[in-house]
Structures are given as structure tokens and as C-alpha cells.
Amino acid sequence: MAIGLQRQGTEPLSHRDQPVPWLGQRLEGPAKPPWAVGSAWLQVLLPLGIAAGLALGGWTKVSLGAALLTGIGLTLRFAKPDRYAQVAAALQALGRLSGRAMAYATLIPLYFLVITPLGLWRRQGRDPLHRVWQKAAPSYWQPHASQGVSAPEPVEQHRHPY
Amino acid sequence: MRILGISCYYHDSAACLLVDGVVVAAAQEERFSRIKADARFPRQSLRYCLDQAGIAAGDTIDAVAYYDKPILKFHRLIETHLAIAPRGAARFAQAMPSWLTKKLWIEPDIHSELAKLGIRTRAVYFCEHHEAHAASAFFPSPFADAAVLTLDGVGEWATASLGLGRGKDLQLLETLNFPHSLGLLYAAFTAYAGFKVNSGEYKLMGLAPYGRPVYCDQIRGLMDLKQDGSFALDMKYFGYLAGQQMWTPAFAHLFDGPPRQPEAPLQQRDLDLARSIQVVTEEVVLAMAAHAKSLTGQRNLCLAGGVALNCVANGRLLRAGLFDNLWIQPAAGDAGGALGAAYATWHTVLGQSRHADGQHDAMQGCYLGPEFADADIAAWLDRHGFPYTRLSPQTWADQVAELIEKQQVVGLFMGRMEFGPRALGNRSIVGDPRSPAMQSVMNLKIKFRESFRPFAPSVLEEHAAAYFDLDRPSPYMLLVADVLEQRRTPMQPIETYVDLQEIANAPRSDVPAITHVDYSARVQTVSKETNPRYHELISAFFARTGCPMLVNTSFNVRGEPIVATPEQAYRCLMRTQMDALVLGNLLVRRDEQPRFLQEDFLQGPAALD
Numbered sequence: 031m032a033i034g035l036q037r038q039g040t041e042p043l044s045h046r047d048q049p050v051p052w053l054g055q056r057l058e059g060p061a062k063p064p065w066a067v068g069s070a071w072l073q074v075l076l077p078l079g080i081a082a083g084l085a086l087g088g089w090t091k092v093s094l095g096a097a098l099l100t101g102i103g104l105t106l107r108f109a110k111p112d113r114y115a116q117v118a119a120a121l122q123a124l125g126r127l128s129g130r131a132m133a134y135a136t137l138i139p140l141y142f143l144v145i146t147p148l149g150l151w152r153r154q155g156r157d158p159l160h161r162v163w164q165k166a167a168p169s170y171w172q173p174h175a176s177q178g179v180s181a182p183e184p185v186e187q188h189r190h191p192y
Numbered sequence: 193m194r195i196l197g198i199s200c201y202y203h204d205s206a207a208c209l210l211v212d213g214v215v216v217a218a219a220q221e222e223r224f225s226r227i228k229a230d231a232r233f234p235r236q237s238l239r240y241c242l243d244q245a246g247i248a249a250g251d252t253i254d255a256v257a258y259y260d261k262p263i264l265k266f267h268r269l270i271e272t273h274l275a276i277a278p279r280g281a282a283r284f285a286q287a288m289p290s291w292l293t294k295k296l297w298i299e300p301d302i303h304s305e306l307a308k309l310g311i312r313t314r315a316v317y318f319c320e321h322h323e324a325h326a327a328s329a330f331f332p333s334p335f336a337d338a339a340v341l342t343l344d345g346v347g348e349w350a351t352a353s354l355g356l357g358r359g360k361d362l363q364l365l366e367t368l369n370f371p372h373s374l375g376l377l378y379a380a381f382t383a384y385a386g387f388k389v390n391s392g393e394y395k396l397m398g399l400a401p402y403g404r405p406v407y408c409d410q411i412r413g414l415m416d417l418k419q420d421g422s423f424a425l426d427m428k429y430f431g432y433l434a435g436q437q438m439w440t441p442a443f444a445h446l447f448d449g450p451p452r453q454p455e456a457p458l459q460q461r462d463l464d465l466a467r468s469i470q471v472v473t474e475e476v477v478l479a480m481a482a483h484a485k486s487l488t489g490q491r492n493l494c495l496a497g498g499v500a501l502n503c504v505a506n507g508r509l510l511r512a513g514l515f516d517n518l519w520i521q522p523a524a525g526d527a528g529g530a531l532g533a534a535y536a537t538w539h540t541v542l543g544q545s546r547h548a549d550g551q552h553d554a555m556q557g558c559y560l561g562p563e564f565a566d567a568d569i570a571a572w573l574d575r576h577g578f579p580y581t582r583l584s585p586q587t588w589a590d591q592v593a594e595l596i597e598k599q600q601v602v603g604l605f606m607g608r609m610e611f612g613p614r615a616l617g618n619r620s621i622v623g624d625p626r627s628p629a630m631q632s633v634m635n636l637k638i639k640f641r642e643s644f645r646p647f648a649p650s651v652l653e654e655h656a657a658a659y660f661d662l663d664r665p666s667p668y669m670l671l672v673a674d675v676l677e678q679r680r681t682p683m684q685p686i687e688t689y690v691d692l693q694e695i696a697n698a699p700r701s702d703v704p705a706i707t708h709v710d711y712s713a714r715v716q717t718v719s720k721e722t723n724p725r726y727h728e729l730i731s732a733f734f735a736r737t738g739c740p741m742l743v744n745t746s747f748n749v750r751g752e753p754i755v756a757t758p759e760q761a762y763r764c765l766m767r768t769q770m771d772a773l774v775l776g777n778l779l780v781r782r783d784e785q786p787r788f789l790q791e792d793f794l795q796g797p798a799a800l801d
Contacts, residue, residue: 052562170422
């Protein structure tokens with residue numbers, strides 16, 4: 031919500047407003063200029079490298095296209111960082127969308143070709159999730175597997191993500 | 193020794209810091225990011241925790257504790273899909289990318305995030321989800337020994353656990369495992385009533401007293417409930433194994449038709465379902481607690497997990513008298529898991545001793561978040577030309593109490609922010625509980641939320657017994673108690689009212705704004721020891737009016753997290769019809785602010801929650 035209030039003699043109140051620091055907060059210095067950010071140069075040099083590779087491989091027109099895009103990106107990155115951020119956000123959103131589409135395209139066949147047959151085979155005559163009610167059993171409580179965090183080797187137990 | 197606790201990637205991510213076993217900072221990420229129940233890595237709350245302890249770039253933390261075991265959770269995900277395939281393909285495709293790229297790589301992620309801040313850690317430890325909840329319930333509790341009960345949706349496999357805490361040792365004894373879950377059962381009804389899972393549970397609980405328990409038998413039929421409180425659900429009624437919906441068509445058929453759509457008018461069936469699931473939930477919690485008692489023989493009980501935020505069930509558990517003492521982790525949901533993981537590392541992994549005096553817990557009133565200096569706030573107000581008055585430390589409480597007595601609604605932003613879902617006076621909106629209209633005014637004009645939702649009282653601890661059937665402190669607003677008979681005003685039968693709004697407006701006691709339709713109240717007792725400033729304000733109101741309490745609701749509007757900074761508090765003041773805002777020792781009155789600011793801030797409807 032960019033309020034963008036303007037009043038003579040006061041600063042606009044927006045999300046870019048310098049926030050009130052909490053007690054003890056270590057304040058960051060002013061933002062680095064775009065040319066001082068290492069990743070910015072990587073973003074420039076990588077497509078330039080690709081363009082050079084394409085040129086060496088004889089793909090001159092494609093290489094020129096890549097170089098042109100790099101030039102536009104370079105200009106935006108250093109001259110209009112705000113606009114560049116918008117373009118980058120849009121590209122990221124597009125990347126997420128295509129990533130999701132690719133995930134569905136890959137994982138759904140995997141699900142039906144691998145998980146489903148394996149699952150059908152594994153649950154022959156078994157109830158792996160214990161969905162069937164045990165009417166005769168006195169309780170559904172299970173003894174805790176590791177018998178708690180105070181087991182003999184708690185440090186080892188806690189070092190693993192399993 | 194410094195231990196950082198982290199919970200993230202599911203909901204309510206949070207960070208906390210323990211220094212030599214004392215919690216020095218804890219905060220939920222949503223407060224900084226402004227995304228409700230933010231599940232992302234708690235980058236900003238982590239930064240706050242480090243700042244609070246003076247940890248800077250180049251420093252090394254002794255340990256980082258994560259609140260669950262991701263590979264066990266992944267195992268449960270795979271086992272579930274193997275058990276239900278070919279159903280569940282879409283859910284599998286949706287869940288898997290985040291697992292493969294993020295949730296399985298917690299340790300490198302933690303190292304990488306800390307490295308960005310120039311911090312290193314000696315070790316990363318992982319705690320089982322319910323162990324983290326149990327540790328958050330027992331280790332900071334006042335008890336040397338206690339039974340521990342944790343209940344939530346699901347962790348790795350466990351959905352509930354029973355444990356025993358003795359000194360610095362905590363042992364989980366039994367668990368109830370997925371898919372049989374009290375939290376997910378309640379969540380299914382929350383979703384069915386048209387509310388959001390993981391945030392609408394409070395609404396369902398608040399709605400319950402308006403309904404009749406006519407669906408209890410059908411709900412009991414959904415489960416095979418044993419005497420010891422353990423149960424199995426009939427999974428043909430629940431869709432959460434395979435799909436995005438919590439319920440199945442069989443569930444809808446059983447409960448007389450399709451679910452309520454979000455924001456649709458509430459029907460009698462919705463109210464009755466809310467009441468019925470609340471009754472059954474209480475039955476299960478009571479049976480589990482009785483089993484915990486017989487298993488451990490303890491006189492004290494500690495509770496945690498999302499279901500432990502059901503303060504109505506907590507109140508019933510207390511009144512049942514199964515245990516002499518009850519302590520509930522105020523951040524009982526997943527945010528508190530960060531704290532539990534850190535405590536488990538300190539006491540269990542590192543073997544450090546623990547001291548409990550039987551009286552005081554280690555939560556410091558839950559005031560563990562950031563605070564702001566008056567000088568910095570004043571500089572910010574000056575920079576923008578926003579008018580304010582400086583309050584004198586001697587008279588501030590009386591000045592603010594006078595505003596409240598004049599039926600004004602006041603935002604309180606003072607001291608350290610609370611950790612957990614409750615606002616306990618430092619990030620609160622307060623009003624006069626004697627006003628019959630206050631509940632409607634605060635719901636509709638300040639919070640922009642449903643008119644039926646009740647408000648809680650903050651009552652001076654020494655006067656609580658004069659109003660409520662409560663024989664002990666309830667500092668974290670986690671116990672529901674009845675308003676005393678002599679304070680009540682008889683109501684007509686609920687069926688005779690036209691709608692919920694009319695019921696909400698009907699006077700029910702001499703403190704109607706905080707009395708729910710069943711004459712209950714979600715009580716916060718305020719002590720001078722824990723929050724002297726808030727105690728001073730309520731005392732000033734008491735001196736003026738003879739009423740030792742205030743209406744207290746969290747400082748936010750619907751769909752937004754509780755405010756964390758002075759700017760957010762100011763925005764909230766200007767967006768709502770709140771009358772004044774106390775920012776530390778500064779008073780900002782809404783009617784003194786420039787008119788054009790008031791118009792510009794009043795924009796757009798509140799987000800749905």
C-alpha cells in the first residue's frame with residue numbers, strides 16, 4: 031500500500047519511509063549503487079558470455095539478439111533500477127509459472143507411472159496408514175518411537191533431520 | 193551460550209533466541225513481513241533476535257535448533273501418497289517442488305541465511321515437531337514435574353502426544369498418529385463453516401455458544417473414540433489425504449448439505465455445527481488429559497500445540513479438576529515450536545539444568561518482541577508533521593483512562609511486542625467494557641470483522657475473582673471463565689433474536705462488551721509484576737469508574753497481523769475509527785490529524801481472514 035501522501039513541509043508517508051528503528055537495531059548503511067553490487071555484474075556478464083558463445087558457434091543473429099537484450103537489461107539495471115526491479119519481478123513471476131507448469135508436466139506422469147503402481151503393490155492386504163478401525167483394541171495411542179528426547183543418545187538424535 | 197530457535201515453511205514462522213537458557217527475544221515473521229501466518233524463512237525476526245542480543249556480523253552462535261524433522265515429514269508425505277494413489281496426483285505435483293528445492297534442505301538453508309548476516313553457527317539440531325511443542329510447554333512452565341499433552345494438526349507423524357517432564361528431562365511416552373488428528377478434525381469443520389483453516393478456528397470457537405449441540409452424535413460417529421481419548425477417524429468423510437478440501441461429499445451429506453461459502457450469511461446449521469464440534473473436542477481433550485493423569489500420576493499439566501489455543505476447552509479442563517495446575521504455552525501454535533526446539537537443545541542436548549519455582553514461568557509475560565524509543569517515535573512524527581501530545585509519566589494513565597471512560601477506543605503501542613497470537617496490552621486496542629455498544633463498535637468500525645466475535649477482558653489480577661469464576665491467574669488469555677451469576681443480566685432465549693448482531697448487542701452483564709452469549713469470557717489477568725504499565729492504566733480506569741478491567745483486542749484490522757512498528761500503528765489508527773493512539777509516552781489523537789490524511793487512509797475494504 032503506497033499511500034504517497036504529500037504535504038508541504040512534510041515527507042510523503044509510504045513504504046519507502048525510513049522506518050523507526052527498534053531498540054538495539056543495527057541500522058544498515060545507505061543502499062549500494064547498482065554498479066557496486068556483484069550480482070548485477072553477473073547478471074550482465076552471463077548473457078554476454080552466452081551471446082559470445084553463440085557468435086563463436088556461428089549463430090550470429092541469435093547472438094546479436096542476446097547482445098541487444100543484454101544491452102537493454104544493462105541500461106535498465108544501472109540507469110533505471112526501479113524499472114529494472116519491475117521487469118525482474120515480472121520475469122520471476124513468469125519463471126515461477128513456467129516452473130509450476132513443468133513440475134506438473136513432470137510429476138503427474140511420475141505419479142501415475144511410478145507412485146501409483148508401487149502404492150497399489152505395497153498395500154495389497156495391508157493398511158499402511160492404519161485407516162481401518164481397531165474396534166477390539168483398547169487404545170490408539172502408540173508408544174513414542176524414540177521414547178522421548180531424553181533417550182540415551184539425545185545429541186545424536188538431534189543432529190539428524192530424521 | 194546462545195541458541196537460536198527457528199520454525200518455518202508451514203505456517204507461523206518464527207525465530208527466538210535463548211542466551212544461557214533465558215529467552216531474550218522471540219517474534220513471528222508475520223509481524224515484520226505483514227503477511228498473515230507468513231511461512232517463509234523468518235529472516236526479519238531472526239535479524240531482530242540477533243539485534244536484541246547484540247550479535248553482529250563476525251559472531252558465532254553456539255547452536256541453531258529447528259522445530260521438526262523434515263525427512264520424517266517427507267516420509268509421511270510419500271507414505272500417504274503410496275497409500276492413496278492414484279488419487280492425490282495434483283496435490284503431489286503441487287507439494288513436491290517446494291519439498292525438493294527447499295523443505296528438505298533446512299541445514300544448508302540455515303547456514304546460508306546466517307552467512308548473509310555474517311553469522312556462523314557451530315551446530316544445527318533438529319527436534320521432532322511434538323517434542324518441540326512439548327518442550328515449549330514444559331521447560332518454560334513453573335513446574336518442576338508435570339504431565340505434558342500436545343495436540344495439533346500434524347507434525348511428522350504425530351498429531352498428539354503425551355509426555356512426562358521431570359526437572360531438565362522430558363520424555364514423550366505415547367503419540368497418536370496421522371491421519372487421526374483432533375486438529376485436522378476441527379480444521380475440517382472450520383473449512384466447512386466457510387472459514388480459513390489455520391486462522392478461522394478462533395471464529396468457529398467464538399460462534400459455538402450461539403448454536404445447539406445437535407450434531408454431536410453424528411460427529412462422534414466420525415470417530416472410534418476410546419476411553420483414553422485416543423481415536424481413529426473414519427477417513428471416508430475427510431479429504432485431506434488426497435485433495436485440497438478437508439471434507440468429502442459424504443461429510444456434506446452427513447451434515448445436511450454443502451458447506452457455507454466464505455462471507456455468506458451464517459445459518460442455524462453453521463452455529464449448531466460450531467457448537468457440536470466444540471463439545472466433542474472438549475470431550476476428547478478431557479479424556480486425553482485423564483489418560484495423561486493416569487499414565488504419569490502428575491498433579492500438573494502442560495499444554496501446547498494449536499489445539500491448546502482453544503481456550504474454551506482449556507477452561508473446561510481446568511474446571512474438571514483433573515489436575516491441580518495447568519500451564520499452557522502462550523505461543524502454543526507452530527511459532528512456539530521455535531522456542532520449544534531451542535529449549536530442548538539447551539536442556540536435553542546440552543544437558544543444562546533447569547530451575548522451576550512452582551510459581552513463575554519463564555515467558556516474561558510473553559513480552560519478547562521489539563520495542564521502540566519515544567525519541568525515535570517523536571522524530572518520526574515530527575518528520576511527517578503529525579500532531580501529538582507528550583504524556584507525563586505521572587499522569588499518562590489517568591489521561592488515557594479518561595478517554596476510555598468517555599467511550600473512546602484507544603490503541604496501545606508500548607513496551608515490547610507480545611510473542612504468540614494474543615495481544616496482552618502492549619499491542620492492543622482497548623475500550624470500556626461497561627458499554628453495551630462497544631462490542632459492535634469495535635467489531636464493525638475498528639476491526640472490520642464479524643459482529644458475533646467476542647472480546648476479551650484485561651482485568652486487574654487482584655480483582656478478577658470479583659467478576660469471574662476463576663481462582664487463579666490467566667495472564668495469557670488462554671482460559672475461559674464464566675462471569676459471576678450476580679453480574680449477569682438475564683437474556684431472552686437465543687432463538688427469539690432476529691440475528692447475531694441483535695444477540696451481540698443484547699446486554700448480558702454489567703460488563704457486556706466482554707461477556708459472551710453463554711456468559712463466558714476469555715480472561716486476561718494483569719499483574720503489576722508482569723506488565724506494570726498496563727496495570728497502571730487499568731488501575732486508573734478502575735479509580736475513575738469502579739470497573740477494574742478494559743476490553744482488550746489485538747491491535748490490527750481484519751486480515752492483517754498485529755502491528756509491530758509505530759508506523760503500522762499510526763496507519764491502523766488512521767484507517768479505522770479508533771480515537772487515539774498511545775505510542776510509548778506520546779498520545780496521537782485521530783481528530784487532531786490533518787483531515788486529508790484521514791480521508792486518504794480510509795481506503796479499500798479489509799482483507800478477508
